[in-house]
Amino acid sequence: xxxxxxxxxxxxxxxxxxxxxxxxxxxxxxxxxxxxxxxxxxxxxxxxxxxxxxxxxxxxxxxxxxxxxxxxxxxxxxxxxxxxxxxxxxxxxxxxxxxxxxxxxxxxxxxxxxxxxxxxxxxxxxxxxxxxxxxxxxxxxxxxxxxxxxxxxxxxxxxxxxxxxxxxxxxxxxxxxxxxxxxxxxxxxxxxxxxxxxxxxxxxxxxxxxxxxxxxxxxxxxxxxxxxxxxxxxxxxxxxxxxxxxxxxxxxxxxxxxxxxxxxxxxxxxxxxxxxxxxxxxxxxxxxxxxxxxxxxxxxxxxxxxxxxxxxxxxxxxxxxxxxxxxxxxxxxxxxxxxxxxxxxxxxxxxxxxxxxxxxxxxxxxxxxxxxxxxx
Amino acid sequence: xxxxxxxxxxxxxxxxxxxxxxxxxxxxxxxxxxxxxxxxxxxxxxxxxxxxxxxxxxxxxxxxxxxxxxxxxxxxxxxxxxxxxxxxxxxxxxxxxxxxxxxxxxxxxxxxxxxxxxxxxxxxxxxxxxxxxxxxxxxxxxxxxxxxxxxxxxxxxxxxxxxxxxxxxxxxxxxxxxxxxxxxxxxxxxxxxxxxxxxxxxxxxxxxxxxxxxxxxxxxxxxxxxxxxxxxxxxxxxxxxxxxxxxxxxxxxxxxxxxxxxxxxxxxxxxxxxxxxxxxxxxxxxxxxxxxxxxxxxxxxxxxxxxxxxxxxxxxxxxxxxxxxxxxxxxxxxxxxxxxxxxxxxxxxxxxxxxxxxxxxxxxxxxxxxxxxxxx
Numbered sequence: 145x146x147x148x149x150x151x152x153x154x155x156x157x158x159x160x161x162x163x164x165x166x167x168x169x170x171x172x173x174x175x176x177x178x179x180x181x182x183x184x185x186x187x188x189x190x191x192x193x194x195x196x197x198x199x200x201x202x203x204x205x206x207x208x209x210x211x212x213x214x215x216x217x218x219x220x221x222x223x224x225x226x227x228x229x230x231x232x233x234x235x236x237x238x239x240x241x242x243x244x245x246x247x248x249x250x251x252x253x254x255x256x257x258x259x260x261x262x263x264x265x266x267x268x269x270x271x272x273x274x275x276x277x278x279x280x281x282x283x284x285x286x287x288x289x290x291x292x293x294x295x296x297x298x299x300x301x302x303x304x305x306x307x308x309x310x311x312x313x314x315x316x317x318x319x320x321x322x323x324x325x326x327x328x329x330x331x332x333x334x335x336x337x338x339x340x341x342x343x344x345x346x347x348x349x350x351x352x353x354x355x356x357x358x359x360x361x362x363x364x365x366x367x368x369x370x371x372x373x374x375x376x377x378x379x380x381x382x383x384x385x386x387x388x389x390x391x392x393x394x395x396x397x398x399x400x401x402x403x404x405x406x407x408x409x410x411x412x413x414x415x416x417x418x419x420x421x422x423x424x425x426x427x428x429x430x431x432x433x434x435x436x437x438x439x440x441x442x443x444x445x446x447x448x449x450x451x452x453x454x455x456x457x458x459x460x461x462x463x464x465x466x467x468x469x470x471x472x473x474x475x476x477x478x479x480x481x482x483x484x485x486x487x488x489x490x491x492x493x494x495x496x497x498x499x500x501x502x503x504x505x506x507x508x509x510x511x512x513x514x515x516x517x518x519x520x
Numbered sequence: 521x522x523x524x525x526x527x528x529x530x531x532x533x534x535x536x537x538x539x540x541x542x543x544x545x546x547x548x549x550x551x552x553x554x555x556x557x558x559x560x561x562x563x564x565x566x567x568x569x570x571x572x573x574x575x576x577x578x579x580x581x582x583x584x585x586x587x588x589x590x591x592x593x594x595x596x597x598x599x600x601x602x603x604x605x606x607x608x609x610x611x612x613x614x615x616x617x618x619x620x621x622x623x624x625x626x627x628x629x630x631x632x633x634x635x636x637x638x639x640x641x642x643x644x645x646x647x648x649x650x651x652x653x654x655x656x657x658x659x660x661x662x663x664x665x666x667x668x669x670x671x672x673x674x675x676x677x678x679x680x681x682x683x684x685x686x687x688x689x690x691x692x693x694x695x696x697x698x699x700x701x702x703x704x705x706x707x708x709x710x711x712x713x714x715x716x717x718x719x720x721x722x723x724x725x726x727x728x729x730x731x732x733x734x735x736x737x738x739x740x741x742x743x744x745x746x747x748x749x750x751x752x753x754x755x756x757x758x759x760x761x762x763x764x765x766x767x768x769x770x771x772x773x774x775x776x777x778x779x780x781x782x783x784x785x786x787x788x789x790x791x792x793x794x795x796x797x798x799x800x801x802x803x804x805x806x807x808x809x810x811x812x813x814x815x816x817x818x819x820x821x822x823x824x825x826x827x828x829x830x831x832x833x834x835x836x837x838x839x840x841x842x843x844x845x846x847x848x849x850x851x852x853x854x855x856x857x858x859x860x861x862x863x864x865x866x867x868x869x870x871x872x873x874x875x876x877x878x879x880x881x882x883x884x885x886x887x888x889x890x891x892x893x894x895x896x
Contacts, residue, residue, distance in 0.1 A: 159593075159594075159616075159896050160616070160896070161896065193838060193839075215838055215839045216839060217535075218535075235792075235804075235839060235840075236792045236793050236802065238790060238791075238792050238804075238857055238858045239857075239858045240536070240790060240858055260793060261793055261794070261857060263857045263858070264857075290795075290798060291802065291837065291840060291842070292792070292793055292802060292840065295797055298797075324837065414614060414616060415614075416611075416612045416614050416668075417612050417636060417637055417668055418637070419666075421671055421674075422666060426612065426667065426668060428611075428614075428896075431811075431813070431870060432870075432873055433896075435807075435811065435812070436811070436812065436813055437807070437812055461667065461700065462569060462591055462869055462870075463569075463591045463592060463611060464611075464667060464668065466667070481614055481615075481637060481639045481640075482614045482615045482616055482639070493838055494807060494808075494838075497808055497874075498873075499895075500894060500895050501895075518876060519875075519876050519877075520535050520536070520537060520804075520809075
């Protein structure tokens with residue numbers, strides 16, 4: 145990458161491909177989700193995995209820098225290093241995590257882990273927490289997503305809650321659910337059905353735990369599709385933990401979570417060549433600038449080229465994208481070599497992870513640079 | 521990522537997912553390709569885009585640190601910063617590249633660019649090179665790959681060679697071809713056909729250029745499949761420029777470029793949970809640890825789990841992979857939570873790009889850390 149800050153530069157001066165973040169849009173997306181949660185009387189625990197930046201998490205938390213969920217320990221450490229607190233490592237705990245979990249428990253006011261196994265529970269029970277602390281633990285419950293979590297109907301899940309709750313060195317905080325099955329839907333009505341079913345199931349689990357004397361102070365569910373289509377049943381919860389809504393993407397627009405205009409990030413790319421023999425042009429965004437995710441879901445190929453509904457991103461190699469018209473002949477005069485195009489990604493979490501810097505823009509001017517953490 | 525060097529540690533101490541590079545295998549792969557080129561009397565210009573590391577490029581060049589081709593300007597600058605020279609920026613030149621191309625031309629003994637358009641040619645012709653230098657230029661020729669390059673049969677291509685050759689501020693070096701169409705094959709015989717057809721076509725182009733008094737001192741073709749199955753016709757060339765062979769991958773093994781045992785990199789991942797209700801387990805390698813490339817090409821899903829032919833990596837979210845047996849019930853005792861599995865990637869170039877450090881191993885011991893460059 146060319147060195148030096150890009151702040152103050154125009155987009156057409158940037159090295160491409162470049163990830164652009166529209167500051168007004170990301171602010172609006174963050175403000176809207178905070179307002180949604182406030183209106184329902186639930187907390188927002190901001191999932192940071194989409195952007196992995198300090199600035200993004202500040203917007204998500206309304207500036208208080210408290211209340212995050214991360215998908216890696218590396219993210220948790222990054223935010224701890226930058227003054228954030230009340231952080232949940234939202235990933236199934238395994239024994240290998242314990243040294244870093246111990247260090248985070250020691251240094252933060254509130255650091256929480258998530259468990260869904262007997263092994264993780266026993267590991268915590270037998271490991272002394274740092275002096276003056278307990279392990280702060282959420283039980284992951286699977287309410288139909290079929291990924292991590294104890295199955296909501298199984299007695300073994302409630303028994304694990306009981307065991308955690310009864311352990312002297314553990315503070316059992318409550319239950320957490322990811323309703324990622326909302327992504328496997330065809331329309332907003334189905335998203336709402338999954339949202340309501342998830343809430344019903346987790347509340348039944350909480351009720352069964354209560355019958356055994358186990359209190360769940362925190363009951364959280366997350367996923368951007370469900371949290372972007374909130375419903376009254378969610379008022380039974382205490383917190384939501386979506387993440388993708390910061391940027392949104394074409395996938396979210398297709399699910400009804402947002403409009404195409406709400407998408408706050410895009411990839412700027414340049415035309416690098418005209419190939420009239422095969423009615424194509426090439427751009428300098430290949431799979432390292434976008435990822436190959438999403439192909440097959442869009443008539444326009446690997447992404448949506450903003451403002452160009454007749455263009456299809458039909459193939460990608462490492463650094464090169466192939467663009468062709470959906471219909472007719474490509475009008476090369478409209479797309480000179482060296483000129484810019486802007487690709488809206490299918491999956492912003494995947495695309496953003498390909499960049500070591502995000503160029504945050506107001507109009508065509510770069511006003512900030514955000515540098516995400518990466519790795520594990 | 522946990523801080524501190526991993527050199528001297530055992531693989532089972534590493535944070536997962538982790539990219540492991542088998543030092544003996546990467547050395548053998550590099551040695552073999554150098555030997556192939558030597559045997560045919562052609563040079564090897566090492567494509568570095570797969571690994572993007574200093575150490576990998578040293579092995580590729582047999583320690584001389586001369587003769588690279590890069591896929592980005594960022595890579596060219598990285599290698600220039602680390603004492604490499606004779607570097608080709610192997611990407612279609614556009615006017616936006618000129619400031620950085622000028623700086624590289626100034627600082628390196630030999631820096632080459634690749635053009636395939638009238639615009640790039642005119643840009644070079646009208647731009648004064650640094651004092652005492654000329655622009656060193658290769659013409660990209662398309663011999664059937666249908667990506668960048670002038671089409672080998674077109675008169676416009678030969679005319680461009682003539683124009684470059686006649687320009688006082690340009691040193692026309694020759695022609696370059698990428699036969700990436702070798703990837704769209706079903707067996708080694710088809711790879712060999714593409715290899716030979718590519719050589720025939722580029723030599724015809726060179727012959728037509730010669731008729732116009734244009735000499736191509738360099739005639740290069742590349743792609744790991746064709747260079748891994750070298751044939752006598754290649755002796756007509758002056759250089760080869762493959763890259764993926766450093767690591768190889770499942771795709772290359774499926775094309776006949778290598779055996780599965782030659783694959784020099786894999787992703788180490790841990791089992792994080794058992795879900796007998798659905799005959800699955802989860803691992804801590806999601807798409808950020810592997811990418812989603814390759815799905816549909818392997819019976820085993822998104823990758824090949826080394827030594828476990830009955831395991832399928834059937835789905836991936838950002839940080840989690842879903843593993844299930846191809847047949848029968850999963851034997852959970854064989855895969856305890858916290859234990860390691862090793863995934864051979866479909867496409868090593870894509871997978872390696874997800875990592876900021878490679879753990880280079882001899883057996884189970886980390887002996888080196890390689891840190892790739894990234895970005896553009």
